[in-house]
Amino acid sequence: MELTKQQFTEDLRKSLTQNFAKTTKNANDQEIYMSLARVIKGYYSKIWLEDNEYKDKTAAKQTYYFSIEFMPGRMLKSNLLNLGLLQTVRDALADIGSDLDKISENEQDMAIGNGGLGRLASCFMDSLASTGLPGNGNGIRYKYGLFKQRIIDGYQVELPDVWLTNGNPWEVRRSDKAVEVKFGGNVWMEEIGHGRYTPHFENQETILAVPYDTAMVGYENKTVNNLCLWRAELPEGSEVIHPSLDYMQDVDTLSAVLYPDDSNYSGRLLRLKQEYFFVSAGLQRIVNHYLNLGLPLPRIPEHVAVHINDTHPALCIPEFMRILIDEHEMSWESAWQLTVKTMSYTNHTIMAEAMEKWSEEMMKSLLPRIYQIIVEIDNRFAKEYIPKVGPSLVHNTRIVKDGKVHMANLSIIGSHSTNGVAKIHSDLLKDVVLHDFYIIFPERFNNKTNGIAERRWIQIANEELSGLIDETIGKSWRKDLNDLTVLKAFQDNDEILNKFEAVKFHDKERLAKLILEKNGITVNPNAIFDVQVKRLHAYKRQLLNLLHIMKLYFDIKDGNAENMVPRVFIFGAKAAPSYQYAKAIIKAINEVANMINSDTDVEDKLKVVFLENYNVSLAEQIIPSANVGEQISLASTEASGTSNMKFMLNGALTIGTLDGANIEIKDAVGDENIFIFGMNKDDVLEYYTNGRYQSTEIYNSNPILKRILNAFVDGSIPNIENEGREIFDSMTVYNDEYFVLRDFDSYVETQKRLEDYYRDRHAWNKSCLLNIANAARFSSDRTVREYAEQIWQINPR
Incomplete structure (x- = not known):
């Protein structure tokens, strides 16, 4: 819709007066947010009425x-974007000394x-x-x-x-x-x-x-x-x-x-x-x-x-x-x-x-x-x-x-x-x-x-990246995501690739600031930001991620990580209140984080962060900053996944199994632009059919895994006596229901390959750009x- 800054400012002033008897100078951010929401609601209510009448008539x-x-x-930014008013309102608020991003934080x-x-x-x-x-x-x-x-x-x-x-x-x-x-x-x-x-x-x-x-x-x-x-x-x-x-x-x-x-x-x-x-x-x-x-x-x-x-x-x-x-x-x-x-x-x-x-x-x-x-x-x-x-x-x-x-x-x-x-x-x-x-x-x-709604997951969540795409290929992609394919023409253009890398670095700096504010942990934006955000469930295998983190930690302690690319592992997840095992994994992640983050031997080579109360607004801050998206569920257990699509659209590379939509992402971007590991669904179904899986055989024959699992019960990881025993028993006594140990070596090898690839900045940035360019098939508009x-x-x- 067409709207001048002057008209919007006048509408906001009227709303503040009517609802709070205040002006833009003495209203607080919460009052401005509520008044702003009422103004925006007034703008779309006429369209809402007309559309309802049209539907009833036809x-x-x-x-x-x-x-x-x-x-x-x-809803604030989403409604502004869809009404075509996002920039107008942002500029008008700036003129009166307010910040749209700050005001939007008052919305629950x-x-x-x-x-x-x-x-x-x-x-x-x-x-x-x-x-x-x-x-x-x-x-x-x-x-x-x-x-x-x-x-x-x-x-x-x-x-x-x-x-x-x-x-x-x-x-x-x-x-x-x-x-x-x-x-x-x-x-x-x-x-x-x-x-x-x-x-x-x-x-x-x-x-x-x-x-x-x-x-x-x-x-x-x-x-x-x-x-x-x-x-x-x-x-x-x-x-x-x-x-x-x-x-x-x-x-x-x-x-x-x-x-x-x-x-x-x-x-x-x-x-x-x-x-x-x-x-x-x-x-x-x-x-x-x-x-x-x-x-x-x-x-x-x-x-x-x-x-x-x-x-x-x-x-x-x-x-x-x-x-x-x-x-x-x-x-x-x-x-x-x-x-x-x-x-x-x-x-x-x-x-x-x-x-x-x-x-x-x-x-x-x-x-x-x-x-x-x-x-x-x-x-x-x-x-x-x-x-x-x-x-x-x-x-x-x-x-x-x-x-x-x-x-x-x-x-x-x-x-x-x-x-x-x-x-x-x-x-x-x-x-x-x-x-x-x-x-x-x-x-x-x-x-x-x-599919995912690209308006929220890139236009709102990553305005800087959206602006760079506009600058590179024009704005038509905002209405038809298929136009992102034009980005393929720039896959070997170092100037453009460097600009995309700079945007990613800015996103990482913003998340690093948030992590410091929320968790009191200083992280290095130059490190690989490796992110797993989703519901905490055994089949999603946050535990596999944690076992790999423990391996890296032991490598550092043993002096075997001199050339390691620094890593920041970021988790966000809720466990169902009655799901004790999932809650035990959350406790273990946090205690491993405390142990690693406070160890002076580690310095900034390795950090682990669990961001509490994962929700949509937090996801909008985490996902744009990710270099790597973890999609490591056991093959044949994840129906689709959608965080994989959000990471892809924001230029992160996927490490994952041949499960859910990972398979179709792999088909879209090519084998060289995704990191696949582990068993496929046929391997898993074969184990289910023949019943021959014995996790204790892997535990006893793999000294690296044995050391890691023992750490959960021998006091190496502090403050998890009960939780550590529950996790250890799930992997051994109860035969590792989701084959975490079976996929561990393949996961570790693929993570090493990913780290080596990250060192080649041209190759990595090219893969990131190609992930963005091929994201259109995962639009919920298509779905x-x-x-x-x-x-x-x-x-x-």
Whole structure:
């Protein structure tokens, strides 16, 4: 949009006066931020209104993306960028003595996500709007989110993430769109003739679901989509005249915390309740809006696509059936046909333990009508397919079996599309993990490799690099990332390569300053910044990284590292509160860091940094500075990964296994511009099949590894007596579940090759440039266009 600095400054002054009775001279940064957000919200609200009117008038088909988590990050710069106002506002603020970067730090990251699942969902929200596609998000407005991580004495400590203390200026409460969600009680069916039944309920718990809408502003276009987040509140009216404190707390808890502790029954019950809460509320709102447009319900798949992001929203399928059958008296057969046509499902894992299964008794108690519908879906599936494919395949794919309700099975049977998120992942789903389903429904399986929103991950996160790209090849890449390929023409131009290296060095200097402020550690910007940032989980193998760090440390202590290129190893990760092993690894990383960073023999050859409370805003500071991105999960365990794509776009080289999207990055950049090590998926599957892996054989035969592992239990690493024993036993007594020891030598050799390559500045910088130049295929703009064309059948405005 067109806006002068003078007009913006006047709008900001008015906002400060109206909201805080202050001027730009005496307002603090928090007040300026809140006023600025309201001004920006005012700018896009007219576009939002017009786009909503356009969508309603045309009744164009829209996608509704259901996800238990989103990780939007800070919205201020994103909205300014997409409105085309970033530089105007930056300059105008500078004129009145304010700094946009400093002001933006007053915005709290929305605490409604945890890891890759939520960040992917937010990248999709950005890309849907920026490609002009009508797509909306549906989730929960968590009061506290996951948790705020603090590291105290090396341990992860979980504190409430009180992100709403000063309110959220971007959201709009839509109390007129509130709906009721019901739990528990008794249900029975009454025959009403012609083989039809109607349900009757008693003693149900009713909770009010209130939507809070946040605009998803498209990049320099006319599209503004909606992210709807639901808050649980006490129902209105006379149903609860004098609610008890316990009841009020139960209602508040429902939308309070992301991923309640599922190590006990009450935590699991709350998780299931949350999943139904946002599914039921979202579908009710969708159907109500659809009917208000005067459209016929039997044609709803022509106007609505519902996407199930992992199994958390799998209850969309029986809830949609409930709405169609119970509330709109549709026949089962008609309702089922509409449901399958409307629903689609993305699988995000190949690990069986990560595919949700709920106790039948819990489901029956909490959601009695939904349980009835699921059982009926399961029985009809068996009746239809046993004659077609035989009892064995049907038994393996039943939704309800062994006292459990299998949510992945429900998601596949009840939708028309099931996709993985990287080629290797989708192949493993078809060939191994969901092979029986693939035999029954081969036409439903497809691949959609994940992507990232380049606007946030380079235009916002790395403005200096973006400016240099503009200077080198022009600005067209900002709207079409494929234009980055023009950078290949400069791969042997030392002047350009040196400029890119200078930008990287500036990014490293900024991160070094942040590390000093946060951790009190001085790091050398000339060192290799080697970064692993992602959720802390055994399969992601942060431990393998740590074992290599210990090897380098011992090399230094033994006097075998005279020619070593200095390294700074940077970690950022949260462990689930109940995941003790992951928390033990965090403790070990921090104690190794303390040991190395305080050892005068090491000097600046080696530093280890764990940055607490990893989130989107911290990632925006870490990723641009990385020379190396660690993507070292065991082959066949990481569905895709997206941090690998962010590192690539910012000119870092990947060290990784042939897992997830690493394979496709390797195909894009060439073998010489990525560092691949370790077993491939076939090697891993062979070990799983023959059961011959013996980690103790490696431990006993490899003196380097033996020394490193012994350090965890012999006192060499201080302050980890319990954690060190747990890690040591996991590698030896419990046979190293994720083959860390098996891949160690290959990893060490590849790290040495990487270090040698880093010494050749021309070669290294060329590889960095080629990574940037080939990043376009990992844009989430590309990903959502594939979803739109091949799964959702939605069209851009």
